[in-house]
Amino acid sequence: MSTETRTEAAAPEPAPASGVKESAPQAKAIAEALTTGERPARPSPMSTSLTFGWRALLKIKHVPEQLFDVTVFPVMMTLLFTYLFGGALAGSVQDYIAFLAPGVLVQSVLFITMYTGTTLRTDIDRGVFDRFRSLPIWRPSALVGMLLGDGVRFAVGSTVTALVCLAIGWRPAGGFVGVVAGIGLVLIFAFSLGWIWTFLSMILRTPGSIMGVASFVLMPLLFGSNIFVDPSTMPGWLQAWVEVNPISHLVTAVRDLMNGMPVGPELGWSLMWSAGLVAVFGSLTMWKYRDPS
Numbered sequence: 001m002s003t004e005t006r007t008e009a010a011a012p013e014p015a016p017a018s019g020v021k022e023s024a025p026q027a028k029a030i031a032e033a034l035t036t037g038e039r040p041a042r043p044s045p046m047s048t049s050l051t052f053g054w055r056a057l058l059k060i061k062h063v064p065e066q067l068f069d070v071t072v073f074p075v076m077m078t079l080l081f082t083y084l085f086g087g088a089l090a091g092s093v094q095d096y097i098a099f100l101a102p103g104v105l106v107q108s109v110l111f112i113t114m115y116t117g118t119t120l121r122t123d124i125d126r127g128v129f130d131r132f133r134s135l136p137i138w139r140p141s142a143l144v145g146m147l148l149g150d151g152v153r154f155a156v157g158s159t160v161t162a163l164v165c166l167a168i169g170w171r172p173a174g175g176f177v178g179v180v181a182g183i184g185l186v187l188i189f190a191f192s193l194g195w196i197w198t199f200l201s202m203i204l205r206t207p208g209s210i211m212g213v214a215s216f217v218l219m220p221l222l223f224g225s226n227i228f229v230d231p232s233t234m235p236g237w238l239q240a241w242v243e244v245n246p247i248s249h250l251v252t253a254v255r256d257l258m259n260g261m262p263v264g265p266e267l268g269w270s271l272m273w274s275a276g277l278v279a280v281f282g283s284l285t286m287w288k289y290r291d292p293s
Contacts, residue, residue, distance in 0.1 A: 042136065043137055043138075044138075045138035045140075045141055045144075048137045048138055048141035048142075048145070049138070049140075049141040049144040049145040049148060050145065050148070051141075051145060052141055052142050052144070052145020052146060052148075052149070053145040053146070053148035053149040053152075054145075054149070055145065055146075055149070056145065056146050056148070056149020056150065056152075057149050057152060059119075059149075060149075060153070066115075066153070067153070067156065069112045069115060069157075070112055070153045070154070070156050070157035070160065071156070071157070071160050073108065073111070073112060073157075074104075074105075074108035074109075074157050074160050074161040074164070075160060075161075075164050077104060077107065077108050077111075077161075078101075078104050078108070078161055078164045078165060078168075079164070079168075081100060081104060081228065082096060082097055082100060082104075082168060085100075085228065086100075089228075089229060093168060093169060094168075094169040097165055097168055097169050097170045098170060098171070100165075100227070100228065101161075101162075101165040101170040101172070101258070102182060102251060102254040102255040102258050102259075103225075103226070103227030103228065103251045103254075103255070104161065104165070104227065105158055105161045105162060105165070105182070105183070105186060105254070106186055106227065106247065106250055106251050106254060107222050107227055108157055108158075108161045109154050109157050109158055109161075109186050109187070109190050110186075110189070110190060110193060110218065110221075110222065110247070111218060111222065112153070112154070112157060113150070113154070113190050113193050113194050113197060113214075114197055114210070114211060114214035114215070114218065115150075116146070116147065116150050116194040116197045116198060117194075117196075117197030117198060117200050117201040117207075117210040117211075117214060118197075118201070118207035118210050118211060119146070120143075120146060120197075120198055120201040121201040121204070121205075121206065121207045121210055122207055124201065124202075129142065129289075133289075139286065139289065139290065140282075140286055140289075143198055143285060143286075143289065146198075147191055147194045147195070147198070148191075150190075150194060151187055151190070151191055154186075154187055154190050155183070155187060158183045158186060158187070159183075162179060162183070172258040172259060172260075173258075173259045173260040173261075174257055174258045174259055174260035174261075175260065178257050178258045178259070178260050179257075179258050181257045181258075182253075182254040182255075182257040182258040185250070185253060185254055185257065185267070185270060186250070186254060188270075188271070188274050189250050189270060189273070189274050191274070191278075192273070192274035192275070192276075192277040192278045193277060195277055195278055195281035195282045195285055196214075196217070196277065196281050197210065197214055198281070198285045199281045199284050199285040199288065200213055200214065202285060202288035202289060203288065221245060221246070221247045222247060224238065224241055224242060224245060225242055225245050225247040225248045225251060226242055226248045226251055226252065227247070227251055231243070231248075246269070246270070246273040248266075249266040249269040249270050249273065250266070250270045250273075252264070252266040253266040253267040253269075253270050
């Protein structure tokens with residue numbers, strides 16, 4: 001074999017001209033795969049809200065300590081106020097629990113609504129909601145779903161409080177139906193109250209500041225109401241505040257439902273307050289959610 005023949009046989013094969021030419025067929029195949037077939041239907045507001053609600057429940061599954069506030073706190077509040085004030089105000093624990101149970105149930109649930117704002121503020125600080133804003137979904141669904149997930153926590157807290165009250169002698173005249181109706185009204189009001197804390201999470205910078213402002217708002221509403229004592233024993237100026245306090249309207253309506261009594265105008269006031277809170281603070285929250293700057 002000649003020298004020229006051996007040289008040609010040992011010569012390496014020429015390398016591909018360019019990586020761009022090789023990737024061109026792949027890019028074309030990807031584009032065809034993305035454009036062929038039917039586009040999935042846009043998810044409905046209900047489905048996306050339920051998805052985010054399920055996300056909130058999964059967070060509880062992975063961090064079960066979040067159930068501490070809806071289990072231990074209601075038990076502590078119920079036992080503390082019942083045995084601390086029962087003998088002094090009603091003569092016995094059994095007599096006082098009949099008056100206190102609906103009110104302490106309202107207090108326990110509404111007090112833990114403030115954690116809605118702190119949880120949302122933590123997600124915002126981690127950048128989670130920046131991703132949610134970019135998704136092609138109904139804008140409020142992330143917030144509505146979070147509140148729906150919290151509603152499950154509130155239902156757990158209500159159930160725990162009711163069971164504790166039953167264990168220490170509470171016997172509601174309205175029976176099971178009355179108790180469920182009262183808890184349902186509390187959950188509606190708690191959902192609407194949660195929009196205040198979601199708005200605060202948009203304008204305040206830390207979870208601690210949200211807790212501070214929420215406590216400042218809730219203290220006069222809860223303790224300046226008819227939860228613990230009959231307003232007729234209060235000074236006139238305090239009675240005037242209790243009469244216009246939305247928590248007093250809510251507690252009275254819940255008492256009527258749980259005790260099997262005819263429901264007065266307080267039920268309508270409670271529902272009107274709930275609708276008003278959602279309309280005002282829900283709108284403010286979405287305004288800030290769309291324009292976080």
